[in-house]
Amino acid sequence: MNLREEQVLERIDRARARKPRVREEHITLAHGAGGKATRTLIEAVFLEEFANPLLDPLDDAARFTVNGGDLAFTTDSSVVAPLFFPGGDIGDLAVNGTVNDLAVSGATPLHLTAGFILEEGFPVADLRRVTASMRRAAEAAGVDIVAGDTKVVQRGKADGCYINTAGVGLVHAPPSGDLRPGDAVLVTGPIGEHGVTIMLARGELDLHADLASDTAPLNSLLADLRDACPGAIRKMRDATRGGVATVLNEMASGAGLAVVVDEDAVPVRPAVRGACELLGIDPLYVACEGRAVVVLAPDAVDAALAALRSHPLGADAAVIGRVREDPPGLVLLRTSFGGTRVVDLLVGDPLPRIC
Amino acid sequence: MRFVDEYRDAGKARALAASIAALCEPGRSYTFMEVCGGHTHTIYKHGLEDYLPECVTLVHGPGCPVCVIPMGRVDDAIHLASRPEVIMTSFGDMMRVPGGRGSFLDAKAAGADIRMVYSPLDALRIAEREPGRQVVFMGIGFETTAPSTAMTVLRAEAAGIRNFSVFCNHVTILPAIKAILDSPDLRLDGFIGPGHVSTVIGCEPYRFIARDYGRPLVVAGFEPLDLLQSIHMLLVQLAEGRADVENQYGRVVPWHGNAKALDVIGATMEPRPYFEWRGLGFISHSALRLRDAYAGFDAERVFDVPGGRVADPKACQCGEVLKGVLKPWECKVFGTACTPETPIGTCMVSSEGACAAYYNFGRFTRERVREATR
Numbered sequence: 001m002n003l004r005e006e007q008v009l010e011r012i013d014r015a016r017a018r019k020p021r022v023r024e025e026h027i028t029l030a031h032g033a034g035g036k037a038t039r040t041l042i043e044a045v046f047l048e049e050f051a052n053p054l055l056d057p058l059d060d061a062a063r064f065t066v067n068g069g070d071l072a073f074t075t076d077s078s079v080v081a082p083l084f085f086p087g088g089d090i091g092d093l094a095v096n097g098t099v100n101d102l103a104v105s106g107a108t109p110l111h112l113t114a115g116f117i118l119e120e121g122f123p124v125a126d127l128r129r130v131t132a133s134m135r136r137a138a139e140a141a142g143v144d145i146v147a148g149d150t151k152v153v154q155r156g157k158a159d160g161c162y163i164n165t166a167g168v169g170l171v172h173a174p175p176s177g178d179l180r181p182g183d184a185v186l187v188t189g190p191i192g193e194h195g196v197t198i199m200l201a202r203g204e205l206d207l208h209a210d211l212a213s214d215t216a217p218l219n220s221l222l223a224d225l226r227d228a229c230p231g232a233i234r235k236m237r238d239a240t241r242g243g244v245a246t247v248l249n250e251m252a253s254g255a256g257l258a259v260v261v262d263e264d265a266v267p268v269r270p271a272v273r274g275a276c277e278l279l280g281i282d283p284l285y286v287a288c289e290g291r292a293v294v295v296l297a298p299d300a301v302d303a304a305l306a307a308l309r310s311h312p313l314g315a316d317a318a319v320i321g322r323v324r325e326d327p328p329g330l331v332l333l334r335t336s337f338g339g340t341r342v343v344d345l346l347v348g349d350p351l352p353r354i355c
Numbered sequence: 356m357r358f359v360d361e362y363r364d365a366g367k368a369r370a371l372a373a374s375i376a377a378l379c380e381p382g383r384s385y386t387f388m389e390v391c392g393g394h395t396h397t398i399y400k401h402g403l404e405d406y407l408p409e410c411v412t413l414v415h416g417p418g419c420p421v422c423v424i425p426m427g428r429v430d431d432a433i434h435l436a437s438r439p440e441v442i443m444t445s446f447g448d449m450m451r452v453p454g455g456r457g458s459f460l461d462a463k464a465a466g467a468d469i470r471m472v473y474s475p476l477d478a479l480r481i482a483e484r485e486p487g488r489q490v491v492f493m494g495i496g497f498e499t500t501a502p503s504t505a506m507t508v509l510r511a512e513a514a515g516i517r518n519f520s521v522f523c524n525h526v527t528i529l530p531a532i533k534a535i536l537d538s539p540d541l542r543l544d545g546f547i548g549p550g551h552v553s554t555v556i557g558c559e560p561y562r563f564i565a566r567d568y569g570r571p572l573v574v575a576g577f578e579p580l581d582l583l584q585s586i587h588m589l590l591v592q593l594a595e596g597r598a599d600v601e602n603q604y605g606r607v608v609p610w611h612g613n614a615k616a617l618d619v620i621g622a623t624m625e626p627r628p629y630f631e632w633r634g635l636g637f638i639s640h641s642a643l644r645l646r647d648a649y650a651g652f653d654a655e656r657v658f659d660v661p662g663g664r665v666a667d668p669k670a671c672q673c674g675e676v677l678k679g680v681l682k683p684w685e686c687k688v689f690g691t692a693c694t695p696e697t698p699i700g701t702c703m704v705s706s707e708g709a710c711a712a713y714y715n716f717g718r719f720t721r722e723r724v725r726e727a728t729r
Contacts, residue, residue, distance in 0.1 A: 005684055012690030012714075023697060026464035030451075036696055205473060273356060282400075337579045338365035339402020341716040347696050348451070348460070 020044050030348025034241025034287075037348050058250075060101040060237060063171055070171035072107035074098060077164040083126065085201040087193075087212025091133035093289055094163035096217050097240070099141040103219035104236035104292055106226070107169030109141055115149040115164040122160050130161060141217035143167065173226055175233045179255035183234055183323040184301045186294045188221060188308055189214065189316045190267040191244050195286035196275045207278065209271040216290030221313045225294065228307030232300030238292050242346065245284035245331065247293045248321075249345045253329040261321035261343065263336045281350045284333075284343060295323065362578030363401065371583040372406040378590040384410045386542055386679055387589055390532060391549035392419030392707030393577050399716035401579040411586065414679030415702070415709030417531045417635060418549050420496040421448045422701040422708040424524055425631040426665035429454025432522055434661055435491055435654060436467040442485065443469045443522075444478035445493040452704050455665035475507035475521070482511070482519035491654045494523045499551040501525040501643060502616035505623040508645065508652045522654040523644050525624065528552050529560055530641035531632065536568045540680045545589040547582065548574035550604045555620075557612025558602050565598040576604040623649050631664070633701035634673030671700035676709050683713040690714060 020040040030037035042058065054062040061074035076097035083090045095112065102109040114134065118127070138145055145165075193214040200207055218238060226233065237247040244266070252259045261284075268276075268283045276283045290313065296304055301319060308314030331343040379385065389395060395415040398404060404413065417423055429452055436443035436459070443459070450459045450471060463469040468488075472478050475492045482490035494504040504521055511519045528549060535541065548561060553574045561572045571592040575585035585603045592599060602608055623646060630642030645653040654660070667673065670688045675681040683689055683702065693699035695711050702710035 008684045008689065015691040015694075024457075024461060024464070026461065028460045028464040030460060040696075204477070270356060277356070277359060280396075333402075335400070335402045336365070337363045337401040337403070338368050339405040339579075341399055341402045344715045 028348070032241075033346070033349040034246055035346035035348055038241070039345070059105060061105040061107065061169070063105060063107075063174060070174075072102050072105040072169045072171050073167070074101040074105070075164065075166040076101060077162065079159065079162050080198065081159055082198075082201050083130070083160055085213055086197055088215040088289070089130060089133050090161060090163055091130035092137035093213075093215050094165045095134050095137035095141065095143075095145075096215050096289060098165040098167040099137075099143060099217045099219055100238040100290070100292070102167050102169035103217070103222045104238050105169070105171065106174035106233075106236070107171045108223070109143045109167055109169040109219055111146045112138065112143050112165050112167040113147040113149075114145050116151070117158055117162040117164075118150065118152045119158040119160050120152060120155040127161065130163070134163075137217065141219055173230060173233075175235050176231075177235060179234050179251060179257050179295055179323050180297075181257060181323055181325045182298050183295050184298050184319050185248070185259055185261070185321040185323065186296065186301075186304065186308070186317060186319050187239070187244060187267065188218070188292045188294065188314045189288075189290070190269045190272070191239065191288055191291055192268060192272045192276065192283035192286035194289040195243065196272045196283075198287075199279070200275065205279075207275060209275055211269070211271045211275075214288050214290040216313055218290060218292050218313065221308065221311045222292060224307045224311050225304055225314075229296060229300035229303045232297040232304070234295040234297070236292050236294045239288045241287050243283070243285040243287055244291075244293055244320075245282070245343045246345055248331045248343070251293075251295065252331050255323070256328045258324040258327050258329070259321055259331045260324050261331065261333050263333055265318055265320045267316045267318050285346055285350045359578070362576070362580045364580065367580055368406055368583055371580065371587055375406070375411070375583065375587050375590060376408045378587065378594055379408055379410050380594075384412065385544050385590065385593070386412045386414055387545045387547055387586060388414040388416040388535070388543050388679055389547040389575070389582070390416040390418040390528065391547075391551065392422065392705065393551060394547060394549070394575065394582060395419070395709060395712050396707045397577050397579055397582060399712040402716075403579050403582055406583060407586070413547075414543065415676075415712065416546075417535070417632065417677050418497065418528060418552070419701075419705050419707040420500070420526065421452050421705045423526060423531075423632045423634065424449075424452060424495060425633045426454045426667070427631070427663045428524055429458070430456060430663055430665060431660045432493055433457070433459065433462040433467065435522060435658055436462055436469050438489070438658070440489045441468065441658075442481060442488050442490045443467065443493060444472045444475075444481060444490060445469065446473070446495065447471050448705055449493055449495055453698060455663075475504050476510070479507050479511055479516065479519055482516050483514075486518055488518060489657075490519050491658075492519070492521050494521045494525050497526055497528050497549070497552045498555040498616075498620070501620050501624065502555060502613075505619040508623050508649055509619065511652060512649070517651070520652050520654040520657045521645065522660075523624070525643040526630065526632070527626070527641055527643065528556075530638045531635065532564065534635055534638045534641075535678050536564065536570070538678050540675075540678065542679050543570060544593060545570050545598075546572040547585050547589070548572045548600075550574060550576050550581075550608060553602075553604065553608045553612070555613050555616045558600050558608065558610050559612075561600045565600050569598045571598045572600050574600075574602045574604050574608055576607065622646075633667060634671070634677050636674070667701075668699050673700035673702045673710075676702050683710040686710065
């Protein structure tokens with residue numbers, strides 16, 4: 001390592017720390033993929049206008065106190081295609097999305113709202129399937145859907161059905177929020193199943209695998225975890241768009257610390273690994289809808305794993321890495337092959353490689 | 356996972372690394388080019404450089420097909436895609452590659468009908484399903500992907516599908532390697548040959564590299580142990596004072612290539628007199644176009660294509676990076692003006708490009724990363 005290279009890398013760090021700008025004239029799909037482009041859009045457009053102390057941390061839910069009660073409040077929209085896929089559909093995704101955002105904020109979800117944007121011509125039978133699935137998901141999570149809204153748009157102006165949910169929850173013991181060197185990084189189950197299931201369900205790949213979406217409500221699992229290691233949880237996030245890699249990057253850059261992940265320790269089912277190998281996609285970037293990344297104090301690891309693994313949703317929970325001091329803001333991967341590399345935020349969606 | 360994990364064994368890697376280190380003469384440095392972008396990807400994805408001694412440097416060559424597409428061609432493709440009757444179809448790799456005025460993703464956002472496909476046959480199926488539209492397939496890639504494009508043209512002809520055409524940007528690897536070898540500031544000691552391309556063209560065509568330029572070449576597979584073994588084979592040749600063409604990827608690459616695939620290419624395509632490569636400039640006989648007999652499937656002849664040329668930005672030093680003269684981080688704009696979000700040059704475009712790979716995966720010095728992951 002020479003001095004000049006070090007200087008160049010410092011220059012890059014300064015460039016990366018600059019305020020982001022949206023250079024595109026139009027919204028592209030990358031802006032919705034959860035990676036760098038999404039981050040830029042949020043910071044340069046939404047935060048620019050909406051900035052306030054509750055929003056600014058860009059956590060999964062805003063936390064505030066009303067009349068002495070600690071509340072968490074959040075929202076989530078679902079726009080998945082196809083609407084029905086192995087393991088779930090847009091309905092349970094919409095419920096679980098908001099439930100999980102509340103759960104990782106340390107809250108018990110209480111009430112949800114549901115807003116529907118329906119396309120002219122959408123079969124009522126399909127809508128009934130979706131709402132039945134939402135009811136089941138709400139029951140499973142122990143929440144009620146207490147308010148709603150319906151809009152119908154002309155044929156061709158929407159893809160069948162879009163659902164927005166918002167939810168409020170009661171905060172018990174929120175994660176402390178401060179990562180420290182030495183902390184353990186866990187995932188609550190095998191990663192990438194939802195994203196790969198959706199890719200295969202679109203039927204464009206002529207690939208078939210025995211896979212189902214991992215969509216699930218995480219509140220009871222995370223409540224068990226909280227009870228098993230009170231005060232030890234630093235941060236929790238559900239690894240949706242952008243996958244575990246994106247969550248870890250946001251944690252590392254937020255804390256100004258490094259996260260070092262052991263590739264061998266990351267639980268990935270063989271069918272997910274196989275599909276990702278074929279497509280040239282890294283499972284670390286593939287979306288989950290029922291998996292959380294948890295950072296906790298190192299002495300709480302045994303209790304945490306025991307609690308997670310005794311819950312049906314956490315049977316394959318594993319420690320995948322550690323928080324380190326250096327290099328600040330980066331996620332590093334110790335590869336199965338025995339090498340190391342940086343795991344950066346993607347610009348947009350992971351695109352299949354052909355060459 | 357069978358057929359994968361055995362080529363990623365860390366124990367075997369350590370053993371190979373030790374004998375690689377033993378082969379390096381003290382005080383001598385070795386610079387090898389991996390020609391293929393797939394190799395670059397493997398090197399970074401698995402952290403392969405951690406196994407190499409400091410005196411071995413890998414230079415990432417021009418074998419990333421989307422990286423070498425010049426901006427003018429991207430603009431031409433977007434021009435085609437913007438015609439109301441056209442459905443442009445493309446591999447995912449191409450979607451983010453910027454032309455002079457944005458990428459396919461930008462054009463799609465602005466209203467062009469651009470669809471991602473996984474094979475040219477998917478594009479042909481769209482043409483069958485939508486007879487009222489003109490389906491254009493963005494043909495990119497080396498000899499690896501050219502046969503599937505050629506087969507699709509033959510199939511379209513056999514099925515009488517007339518609303519399908521190819522915007523042909525297929526390139527050939529040998530002229531590019533020759534251009535690099537002819538460059539006066541060449542600093543390479545040997546080549547890691549492209550495995551996928553070689554399944555089609557075989558190993559024989561690389562002979563001139565050893566014979567005329569005295570550089571060894573080892574055709575390599577895409578797993579990390581394949582690459583380590585190839586580097587080992589190159590070092591053995593250098594230690595013995597030899598320059599030969601060798602095949603490390605014998606489990607996939609036949610020495611004489613795939614005659615059928617070459618026949619299909621030859622039947623439908625012919626070399627262009629010259630073609631522009633992003634970063635390398637014009638190289639003669641380095642690309643393919645459809646033969647006159649298939650003009651009806653050639654988007655450049657079916658439609659009016661502007662054929663504009665956009666000069667590579669002045670600040671961009673991709674050419675030097677591709678030839679191994681500069682390391683990615685030595686480029687003036689690396690990581691500041693030129694990033695994966697806003698690439699200026701070819702090497703930053705695809706995750707297989709040298710600069711993008713270095714920026715995404717290797718931005719941290721080996722020492723610091725080693726320290727952190729110990």
